[in-house]
């Protein structure tokens with residue numbers, strides 16, 4: 001390839017286009033008739049996860065061609081460079097070292113002359129000390145009462161990861177500790193926060209200000225309201241402002257200066273590094289709410305599970321490498337079968353926020369159209385990704401999956417075992433039955449998506465409106481159980497999948513310049529809204545919307 005040629009110019013890409021043409025009329029159901037080795041050919045296990053890609057619309061030959069593409073696109077070298085801490089984030093000229101956050105304490109990783117592991121473990125120790133204090137009932141508010149509610153104020157990567165994991169591991173809350181509830185407020189309109197402020201006791205509420213940059217207006221405006229609420233209730237002669245700041249605020253950021261400026265005391269600052277991307281940051285100090293909710297031991301298990309996936313990613317051959325295979329299935333669907341929508345469907349209530357989490361991880365990372373050398377990508381990149389708990393989605397948008405006009409790729413995710421720990425026999429039996437029902441639905445849906453009408457034998461002829469075309473590809477991911485460790489490997493699996501796809505598409509998954517312009521314009525628009533000046537310079541639609549708001553304000 002010449003310097004400027006994009007990957008679609010490579011013979012490996014062209015071979016896939018020809019192959020896709022030959023596959024165009026092949027229905028998924030026929031692929032299963034071609035071989036009785038399809039499941040062993042297309043399923044792999046690693047780190048407590050079982051990945052079944054046999055319901056993808058591909059053949060062994062397809063996978064071989066995709067693996068060839070991965071090789072010419074430099075995936076093996078890319079993996080090495082990522083894990084070694086090289087500057088893979090080109091536009092910001094820095095490494096992307098989320099994997100360093102889950103290295104064991106006795107590991108070493110020299111990044112530009114410095115071993116980063118000791119710093120990572122110093123932070124984990126400081127987190128552990130904070131968590132111990134909460135769980136012992138020794139973290140006291142300004143009036144001396146033990147803290148009972150910890151509210152994370154953050155957005156994007158400083159919210160979605162901790163929120164998703166805290167929810168997913170709700171069964172792992174330690175017993176016999178001073179009870180501390182963890183809550184999340186992200187919305188800039190203050191709705192979530194306002195709800196907490198009406199219900200919580202300021203004397204026993206602590207806020208964690210989570211923001212890598214410590215400049216995000218959403219978080220800072222929530223923080224200001226929270227601070228004002230605390231000061232209003234706690235500083236009327238009964239204490240002083242410094243005490244409230246010390247006992248009711250923790251800061252987590254890559255900018256200690258900004259935390260100090262805001263008033264976070266040094267002892268309550270947890271720092272992380274510029275080389276940890278926001279949406280990849282739940283593994284370090286941004287994970288503090290997780291550790292408060294489930295305890296430090298479980299948090300360390302989460303890291304260990306992710307690390308196991310990192311080792312698999314580093315060492316497994318490409319054809320057995322789960323993140324690589326998952327990425328290649330996505331590339332095949334987007335670039336060669338023209339399937340540009342991807343649904344994430346967990347069959348496990350505790351994974352309620354998993355789809356939202358992946359929406360940021362995948363679309364903010366790979367929603368790009370400029371290659372690393374500055375060209376416009378002549379091919380599609382990240383598909384539109386959305387999802388919801390599978391069983392609920394069955395009653396909502398599955399209609400489109402089965403009979404709509406959009407081709408969609410689906411990821412079904414479920415634990416094989418559930419509810420083993422329920423003590424009461426009768427309740428356990430019933431809940432296990434519910435779990436079986438859920439798995440049956442999960443497997444039934446992927447079968448119908450694949451086979452269409454044929455999923456039901458001897459069902460007789462059907463009118464068109466009852467016809468299921470099938471032929472929609474899906475991936476099934478089974479976890480042994482949903483534990484801190486398997487959750488860690490699941491998340492790391494998707495992180496690495498995103499990296500592999502980015503490497504093939506030759507885009508940078510670690511920046512997000514596309515969100516900057518909106519922020520700037522919002523600042524200007526806020527000025528117009530507040531000052532009533534400059535509206536005439538805006539477009540007609542925006543002008544009328546703003547004027548409608550002003551009129552509504554006048555009518556109050």
Ligand SMILES: O=P(O)(O)OC[C@H]1O[C@H](O)[C@H](O)[C@@H](O)[C@@H]1O
Nearest residue numbers: 156157158211212213216278515
């Ligand atoms: O952690 P912060 O610096 O507050 O950033 C929070 C979020 O906001 C930004 O706009 C980015 O799009 C996200 O990637 C980031 O996670």
